[in-house]
Amino acid sequence: MLSPFGHVLHAFLLVLYLLTAPSPPEESACSVRLGGPAAAAVAEEERCTVERRADLTYAEFMQQYAFLRPVILQGLTDNSRFQALCSRERLLASFGDNVVRLSTANTYSYRKVDLPFQEYVEQLLHPQDPASLGNDTLYFFGDNNFTEWASLFRHYSPPPFRLLGTTPAYSFGIAGAGSGVPFHWHGPGFSEVIYGRKRWFLYPPEKAPEFHPNKTTLAWLQDTYPALTSSERPLECTIRAGEVLYFPDRWWHATLNLDTSVFISTFLG
Numbered sequence: 201m202l203s204p205f206g207h208v209l210h211a212f213l214l215v216l217y218l219l220t221a222p223s224p225p226e227e228s229a230c231s232v233r234l235g236g237p238a239a240a241a242v243a244e245e246e247r248c249t250v251e252r253r254a255d256l257t258y259a260e261f262m263q264q265y266a267f268l269r270p271v272i273l274q275g276l277t278d279n280s281r282f283q284a285l286c287s288r289e290r291l292l293a294s295f296g297d298n299v300v301r302l303s304t305a306n307t308y309s310y311r312k313v314d315l316p317f318q319e320y321v322e323q324l325l326h327p328q329d330p331a332s333l334g335n336d337t338l339y340f341f342g343d344n345n346f347t348e349w350a351s352l353f354r355h356y357s358p359p360p361f362r363l364l365g366t367t368p369a370y371s372f373g374i375a376g377a378g379s380g381v382p383f384h385w386h387g388p389g390f391s392e393v394i395y396g397r398k399r400w401f402l403y404p405p406e407k408a409p410e411f412h413p414n415k416t417t418l419a420w421l422q423d424t425y426p427a428l429t430s431s432e433r434p435l436e437c438t439i440r441a442g443e444v445l446y447f448p449d450r451w452w453h454a455t456l457n458l459d460t461s462v463f464i465s466t467f468l469g
């Protein structure tokens with residue numbers, strides 16, 4: 201679970217957004233090294249309200265989750281080899297000169313910017329300024345060139361579950377601590393964390409959340425989330441390296457990277 205990218209949410213940012221009493225800290229190497237375990241723990245949710253399932257069969261997945269609710273799947277895939285290839289050093293060595301297409305981190309991702317991968321990692325992959333707007337924040341997710349990155353992606357084992365009539369499409373990304381896409385929805389899919397931790401907020405299709413499309417998830421967490429009544433709260437959980445979150449068709453979701461994170465989604469379009 202050590203993030204080779206190092207950053208965890210800055211202490212100042214965590215203090216600003218302190219929402220819950222620190223839960224027993226997890227001694228992950230990056231939090232010990234950079235932020236201290238207590239600092240790393242505070243941005244995590246009080247409790248996880250998405251079910252975690254290990255050894256789920258395909259039949260159980262289809263009956264209990266596929267069309268009904270999200271679930272976190274544990275032990276579904278072993279991507280330790282892929283993870284090793286995703287360290288900062290190895291990615292820079294293999295792909296540093298490649299031009300990557302960045303998106304703004306707002307709900308509708310209006311703007312795209314092309315930049316060499318190395319410049320993105322060295323200049324933009326830092327913890328998010330809590331005052332910045334989503335439409336002013338660039339991050340690398342999706343728009344992947346599968347020709348140029350084939351030597352990496354062929355080592356990824358996607359979740360083995362499929363939905364009839366859908367074709368899987370990958371979206372690979374790396375984003376700084378504190379970043380994340382605010383609420384939006386699309387078709388069903390899976391999202392796996394390769395390094396770092398990613399906190400998810402989810403609402404069923406009929407329960408559209410209130411949010412400003414250019415505000416970050418972090419701003420929503422600070423401004424809106426604390427006033428929600430228990431029935432207005434989203435389902436939420438923080439997923440870690442090796443865990444896969446499944447989100448059904450048209451479920452609203454917002455994400456928040458608690459560390460500099462590497463992740464890959466498999467959209468079932």
Ligand SMILES: *[C@@H]1O[C@H](CO)[C@@H](O)[C@H](O)[C@H]1NC(C)=O
Nearest residue numbers: 333334335336412413414415
């Ligand atoms: C970002 O959105 C805000 C508020 O919606 C707007 O005032 C600002 O001009 C936008 N920034 C850019 C770069 O488009």
Ligand SMILES: *[C@@H]1O[C@H](CO)[C@@H](O)[C@H](O)[C@H]1NC(C)=O
Nearest residue numbers: 301343344345346347348349
């Ligand atoms: C992907 O990379 C290849 C090889 O560099 C290039 O020829 C192709 O135009 C790129 N595709 C896109 C969509 O950028």
Ligand SMILES: *[C@@H]1O[C@H](CO)[C@@H](O)[C@H](O)[C@H]1NC(C)=O
Nearest residue numbers: 306310311335336412413414
């Ligand atoms: C969000 O930002 C985009 C571009 O930055 C702008 O065109 C749009 O009007 C903004 N939306 C709102 C609701 O302010």
